[in-house]
Amino acid sequence: MQRKTLLALTLVFILVLAGCTNGPVDGTPTPEQPSIPDGLSIHYINTGLGTSTLIKEANETILIDSGDWQDDGDHVLDYLRANGIARIDHLVSTHPDSDHIGGQAAVIEYFEEEADGIGAVYDPGVPATTRTYDRYLDAIETYDVQLYQTRAGDELPFAGADVRVLSPPEPYLANEEPNENSIVLQVEHGQAGFLFPGDAAEAGEEYLVNEYGNSMNVSALLAGHHGSNSSSSAALLDATTPAVTVISSPYDSQYGHPHEEVLARLAARAIPTYWTGTHGDIVMHSNGSALTIATQREAPTESARLRKGEPIEPEANEPVKPRTVIALSTGKANSPAGPDSGPETDTGHETLSITEINADAAGDDRENLNDEYVTFEHMGDQPLDLSGWTVADDAGATYTFPDGTMLDPGDELTLHTGRGSDSATDLYWGSTQPVWNNAGDTVIVRDTTGTTVLEEDYS
Template sequence: MLIGIYSLAFVLGVLWLLQQPVLPGVYWAAGLVPVALVALFFSQFPSRFSIGIVRILLFVTMVGAGFFWAAYRAQDRLADDLPSAWEGKDIAVVGVVTEMPQLSRQSVRFRFEVEQVLMPDAVVPSHVQLAWYRDARRDGGELPGIMAGERWQLTIRLKRPHGSANPHVPDYEAKLFERDVRATGYVRAGQGNRRLEILEDNPAYVFERKRDEIRSRFQHYLADYPYAGVLVALVVGDQRAIPPSQWDIFIRTGTSHLMAISGSHITLLAGMIFLLAYRAWRWAGLALWLPARKFALVCGLVVATGYALLAGFAVPVRRALFMMTMIVAAFWRNRHVRMLPVLGWVLLLVVVLDPWAVTAAGFWLSFAAVALICLVVSGRIGRAGVVAGWVRIQWAITLGLLPLLLILFQQVSLVSPLANAVAIPVITFIIVPLALLATIPGLEFLLLVAHPVLQGTMMVLQWLGELPLATWEQQAPPLWAVIAAIFGVVWLLLPGGPGLGMVAGFPARWLGILAGLPLFLISPEKPAEGELWLTVLDVGQGLAVVVRTRNHTLLYDTGPGYGESDSGRYVILPYLRGEGLQALDRMIVSHVDSDHSGGALSVLEKINTGMLLSSIAGDHPIRQSISDNRYCLAGDAWQWDGVHFEILHPAESTNLAVKRKTNETSCVIKITTVHGSVLLPGDIGKETEAALLGRAGDSLASNVLVVPHHGSRSSSSPEFVRQVNPDFAIFTVGYRSRFGHPHPEIVQRYVAQGSRLQRSDYDGAILVRFSGGRVAVDSWRNLNRRFWHDE
């Protein structure tokens, strides 16, 4: 039990380090020496007081050890960076593709280990993430064939790790840091790129190449089958093969854990091999030379290790494999196994080997689920038959993971127990074994058996996911409420005596339920009457603004689309869910350009929206997806909670302005409060600015301006800037924008006007509050600065 507590202390130290805005010096670790010496001193006295002091000091020492071990590893990783001077320049390099590439219709993406830089004085990190885009002018528009373990000479352009920064949205820079990717970029077409050799015999790439080969065979064999990606994910761990629409089904039914190769899959395969090896060994009459059980355990472990490597060795797989290794070692030596201490040692081992594993949701869900199972099967909440025991385990896991699911994803599937009761047996005992056997050449036909079974299962899951109230969604709970709920779950699952009810054994176990109530009862903060909160989300080269009054929410623009995904799905919806905003009173799509309308369909599909205002043609899919859709027209106005909204442009219907540039038809809205005002002008240019100056005049003056057209030189005329005269000018631009936004001349114009500048590429999401007779502006990068963030 103590090893589990000390392992948790080490994890807490790593988490503490990950909250730091600046990386501390490792030399501070010397401060742990006096603590350890005091612990050693008290250990010489066998009193209860001394033992308690020693345990507290050891806990503190382990927290410090986790903190400084992670700091040491981080210093080494951060030192391997790309100097800003080499961003955006052509650099010739030689290196190796180290992972299975990810394919899409327009590109192939892969992790690349740089072995040699062919340009003098160029500095390139050892590990970079590259994209090679389809070029219609060369190679017939075909993507290059790339596999793991190939050495290539490439000409590349790189940029430092940078991603959007928004509340409640996963930190992309943290993901790159966790994967040790210190620059991202793309391959320059037609620059002498060539494959040099294939490292056939290098053991580091054998399993990555095999993963790629299996994926290609599966995709070829199931080319026109809808759930081919699921079978690929179950065998080689390529979760990107599953389309977003199918992920939605798994999320709504709480079965997404089955799509990650987990401990259950590893254990299943090892168990099957164990039984086969056990019977074969005994049949061969070799049990007198070596007990059949020991031989079978080793065989199961060897095959499980191969499957773990084939699956990509993700955190849940590592946890399962390390636990299995310890258990096999104990059985080999005829030792008794206690699962919770084993789990504690494995927790410590996983985090020591990879401190950044704690940033993965799978880390927390995997270890928490196993800890709950250990608690249940050890008989701590009573013993029962097989079916009753399985139901009890599912109940404990569902209840126990709820606090983690709410803080990680802000949603919990209410149909999860029923969906898992259907999916777990079918996927674990039918689909996974068939898919694994299909990896053997000549047995691919088994995929045609597995796919219909999977298709039937998916039909059931889809039906469950479409039930009313299939999922519970709410705001992200505060950390203290999550911690209290976790302790409450543990208290609730403590042992009790038979037949004495909930309070038997440990007293008042019902208090565990009370400890979980703050998760649901704490309401998120919201504006007061007459106040306005504005969040300019960081969506790269695009625009999305969430406007909130006390009882109403408006979304102005929906950010860009990214080919097969969009900012509505990956930025706007997570933000709204995290803030507890479950409906939009109005959405305004300023104009049809994809950097402003790209996420609209995703948002309209997932969240109830009262009305759409836009300058988009009436037959556009965005307009057709909502019944109450209207044109933006100057003069339209409304009041929400003491806040005044007014449309200033366009003055005519889009149908009458079809010959004009789409930018010039942008919906322009001014929002006025007693504390200040904000102007949202979309992508209007100088022509429309002049028309507004003539039509609106003094009413354009605003405290906050989201700068027109991302700071393009075609907008923000001197007259417009002087008339608006903003205290704060917000530029929504992508990092190293290929359009050159914002233009230096425009930036200087706002500086000369005396405006304070905010930029989404530097500051992330911009948070504006109109309250208390003033305008307060802050940024998410300032509030959530971490040491791995690019400055």
């Protein structure tokens, strides 16, 4: 894709399309949350109905949308203040729906009046005739914030990562229908890739697949349109092969989000799924080669069991806690094998066994995480490829085997809970807290199709 310079819009042009009125407000702070370590962090904020995502690296920030109009940005502003965000360098309005730009006016007013300002606003240029949209434009005019019309091929100047705009194209899709012409952002940080498709539906996703295909590096996919069946198509999932998916919608969504058809498509591809409705705020930290995923609540991540989690409201002020680490040394964790898959290998469905589970580490478990481990043995007579397979506990904490993890007949492999350097005989989960329950738990191993290969209880 050729690099383009963003085209600055004058506010007068947008005001011709939709007028402005008054009205931004701010929210109130909540208790301070733990700081996120250095590197790129992606914060999927639990806004209830609506969506909002903060991207942070060093001292630079991107805020994509700001939730629903009914709370007028309160949830998002509370979260930003609690995390010490003093400036929004790039404020992205994916499209003019009121559950996406509902807090934009309040965000602009707060950062312009009480913090260090807004660097620029990015808009697809498809207007709406709602009061929410009017107030958003009015805030841009009032505080003289730079506004850019944003189209496919543009890039956001973000020092900590590569941020590309994949859509909307020129000309617009589907007769300028707002959802289909959402700003779609792809963010790349080392081997980690994140896709934010807004509310793009059939036409928008078809454009992404046809234009970019499997060249999109997507470790984490934000499910389009809050998990609606209009989005997250089989074609998009197969083109992007995400290692993990996030759904932003309330537990009791009046629209039934996430729809069962979407959950079925995710389950068929064994894609771990995090839902703001049960996990609360979700934070992914990338060091360029692995993703650490933290959530407010521990809840199922298997799509078929997603609704078994307990609901969590946006007002919950619990800190996020690390739940799992996904190694990205392979790129895409769920890439299907091609027609020529190399030498014959075992499937592992009858040949992988557990020889030892040491859930109770010596001394303090939290200070001796690498003495908490599970040892596997390959009992077959052909090599066993574990690339992309997962190990999970009963609560849903999940580890993904890196690409190239092979066991020859008779080989043993130990998975330690803590951090360390992987070798042919020892792998490291990278967790900052114990995984295996001393009083009893279940070790669950699944292959890349999501089929349970091995399940062993202990007490």
